[in-house]
Amino acid sequence: MECTDYKRMDENRVKAHWEHFRHGADIGVRGIGPTLEAAFEQAALALTAVVCEPERVRPEQPVEVRCSAPDAEFLLVDWLNAIIYEMATRHMLFSRFSVHITDLTLAATLWGEPVEVARHQPAVEIKGATYTELKVFRAADGAWVAQCVVDV
Amino acid sequence: MDLSRFKRVSDYEWRVEPFGKMRVPAIIYASEALMREMDEKVFEQVTNVATLPGIVKAAYAMPDAHWGYGFPIGGVAAFDPERGGVVSAGGVGFDISCGVRTLTTGLTVADVEPVKKQLADLLFARIPAGVGSTGSLHLSMEEMDAMLKGGAQWAVKRGYGTEADLERIEERGSMKGAEPGEVSAQAKKRQKDEVGTLGSGNHYLEVQKVAEIYQPTIAAAYGLKEGDVVVSIHCGSRGLGHQIGTEFLRSMALAAKEYGIDLPDRELACAPINSDIGRRYLGAMRAAINCALANRQVITHLAREAFAELFPGARLELIYDVSHNTCKEEVHEVEGRARRLFVHRKGATRAFGPGRPDLPAVFRDVGQPVLIGGSMGTASYVLAGREESEAHAWGSACHGAGRSMSRVQATKRWSGRQIIDALAARGIEIRSPSLRGVAEEAPEAYKDVSAVVEAADRAGLAHKVAKLVPLVCIKG
Numbered sequence: 001m002e003c004t005d006y007k008r009m010d011e012n013r014v015k016a017h018w019e020h021f022r023h024g025a026d027i028g029v030r031g032i033g034p035t036l037e038a039a040f041e042q043a044a045l046a047l048t049a050v051v052c053e054p055e056r057v058r059p060e061q062p063v064e065v066r067c068s069a070p071d072a073e074f075l076l077v078d079w080l081n082a083i084i085y086e087m088a089t090r091h092m093l094f095s096r097f098s099v100h101i102t103d104l105t106l107a108a109t110l111w112g113e114p115v116e117v118a119r120h121q122p123a124v125e126i127k128g129a130t131y132t133e134l135k136v137f138r139a140a141d142g143a144w145v146a147q148c149v150v151d152v
Numbered sequence: 153m154d155l156s157r158f159k160r161v162s163d164y165e166w167r168v169e170p171f172g173k174m175r176v177p178a179i180i181y182a183s184e185a186l187m188r189e190m191d192e193k194v195f196e197q198v199t200n201v202a203t204l205p206g207i208v209k210a211a212y213a214m215p216d217a218h219w220g221y222g223f224p225i226g227g228v229a230a231f232d233p234e235r236g237g238v239v240s241a242g243g244v245g246f247d248i249s250c251g252v253r254t255l256t257t258g259l260t261v262a263d264v265e266p267v268k269k270q271l272a273d274l275l276f277a278r279i280p281a282g283v284g285s286t287g288s289l290h291l292s293m294e295e296m297d298a299m300l301k302g303g304a305q306w307a308v309k310r311g312y313g314t315e316a317d318l319e320r321i322e323e324r325g326s327m328k329g330a331e332p333g334e335v336s337a338q339a340k341k342r343q344k345d346e347v348g349t350l351g352s353g354n355h356y357l358e359v360q361k362v363a364e365i366y367q368p369t370i371a372a373a374y375g376l377k378e379g380d381v382v383v384s385i386h387c388g389s390r391g392l393g394h395q396i397g398t399e400f401l402r403s404m405a406l407a408a409k410e411y412g413i414d415l416p417d418r419e420l421a422c423a424p425i426n427s428d429i430g431r432r433y434l435g436a437m438r439a440a441i442n443c444a445l446a447n448r449q450v451i452t453h454l455a456r457e458a459f460a461e462l463f464p465g466a467r468l469e470l471i472y473d474v475s476h477n478t479c480k481e482e483v484h485e486v487e488g489r490a491r492r493l494f495v496h497r498k499g500a501t502r503a504f505g506p507g508r509p510d511l512p513a514v515f516r517d518v519g520q521p522v523l524i525g526g527s528m529g530t531a532s533y534v535l536a537g538r539e540e541s542e543a544h545a546w547g548s549a550c551h552g553a554g555r556s557m558s559r560v561q562a563t564k565r566w567s568g569r570q571i572i573d574a575l576a577a578r579g580i581e582i583r584s585p586s587l588r589g590v591a592e593e594a595p596e597a598y599k600d601v602s603a604v605v606e607a608a609d610r611a612g613l614a615h616k617v618a619k620l621v622p623l624v625c626i627k628g
Contacts, residue, residue: 025219
């Protein structure tokens with residue numbers, strides 16, 4: 001399962017995209033992008049894709065989230081858990097993300113809409129983002145990678 | 153899994169002597185076939201658990217063990233607070249007190265078969281299931297705290313069930329030591345509309361028939377006979393438990409160094425039982441156990457209402473309610489001395505045998521029911537704790553099957569519609585708000601639960617008592 005956003009390409013020609021990877025009973029989310037922010041945005045899209053096809057979700061209502069952490073890996077888990085929390089308490093799904101990170105503090109806007117079961121066909125709720133296979137790093141080709149397993 | 157690293161103690165017990173930082177041995181109960189199929193990660197995780205401070209006797213894994221978070225799913229470990237023992241948020245997991253309860257209905261297959269489709273529709277309409285679903289209860293913060301303190305007892309007081317139900321729930325329906333004040337506002341907000349909802353993933357409500365009895369005396373004591381119809385409910389503490397797990401996993405992972413704990417894996421996040429964070433987690437985790445017990449109690453009430461419409465006079469009576477993601481303070485005998493231990497069961501069920509004083513009187517002669525949920529469309533089992541269970545893994549047994557295929561692989565191979573039609577042809581009615589959800593839960597995406605149950609029986613963890621097969625399955 002993969003989705004590519006061709007609009008986000010930098011000089012290094014790193015295409016922002018996301019993918020899922022396997023973990024026993026659960027599933028891993030991986031965001032890849034030219035910047036740390038882009039990788040975090042793509043990881044968020046991969047998170048939505050665990051629940052439903054992101055293309056089915058209209059990016060209509062904005063929701064702001066903020067979090068900060070002692071390192072980039074904890075920040076990724078906090079970011080994904082902040083989205084999971086907004087999904088659960090607002091009964092919403094999100095398909096567009098804009099992330100800004102300064103000194104390990106993240107400020108983001110998520111755009112989405114309330115869950116509509118018939119149209120979204122949500123498969124599963126996400127319980128939480130985990131520290132399993134948790135990695136945030138810059139690959140040899142310059143791409144930023146942000147990944148972890150989520151418990152469903 | 154490579155078996156050369158294990159000492160084969162018996163056909164169903166495999167032992168790893170301590171090496172590296174392990175404080176105690178690691179022991180897996182399984183058949184050779186299950187051991188060979190088992191994920192390599194189980195070896196790594198069960199031996200990691202054996203390194204944690206204050207662990208007593210051994211780190212154990214059940215026959216259904218698979219790759220989990222820190223602990224393997226199917227992991228059991230006990231810690232002594234007087235010897236620096238820890239409590240681990242990772243060792244309990246996100247779905248705190250996820251569990252199974254089974255109820256007799258007094259009905260037979262012949263009663264239910266003619267109206268099976270109507271029953272499926274009615275249960276599906278009554279029981280909120282799936283992503284974004286909300287219950288009819290919307291708790292004020294005051295009521296939330298009362299629920300977190302009282303568990304199923306709270307639900308019964310509010311009219312959801314009867315006093316008689318409480319006898320048939322672990323902890324008599326209410327976990328002592330719950331501290332609603334240690335549960336964050338966020339966790340409570342996440343639960344506000346979720347009381348009485350099934351959730352999603354592998355959670356379900358099933359109407360099942362008793363297909364086979366293996367231990368007639370114990371089955372009779374549980375009220376089970378062949379051809380009877382029962383109802384089983386599998387779900388947990390919903391958003392509240394998930395949020396508590398998330399928050400304490402983070403704070404314990406960050407605080408471990410302060411307590412001089414060298415974590416081999418961040419997911420093993422833990423803190424000394426006798427520490428501020430350890431005590432706070434225990435208070436919050438016990439509140440989440442109550443949340444799960446209340447949740448299953450409210451769903452039971454909804455199921456009773458649905459049955460009453462189609463079968464006036466039918467009585468749904470609880471056999472037992474067991475949790476399989478918990479940490480509980482229990483007294484166990486170690487080297488001839490009774491010790492107070494904190495037993496973590498992550499994807500493992502308590503399986504206390506006859507004579508255990510903490511069991512309700514009705515189970516003291518036969519041992520407690522151990523309810524093993526199958527996956528959608530496959531068999532479930534009722535087991536019974538036995539005296540020798542205690543000598544193995546603190547009186548514990550397996551909890552289910554575990555996946556053999558990822559969700560992505562399952563959706564590539566099958567469509568939801570295909571599975572619903574195939575199961576209907578086999579006489580099983582599936583109702584779910586999500587076709588993709590059904591595809592991800594395809595019966596073939598799970599391991600064979602029968603082999604796991606067989607191994608638990610042969611290993612002496614529990615007696616195999618009865619086999620249940622589904623007639624109706626409501627999936628989240």
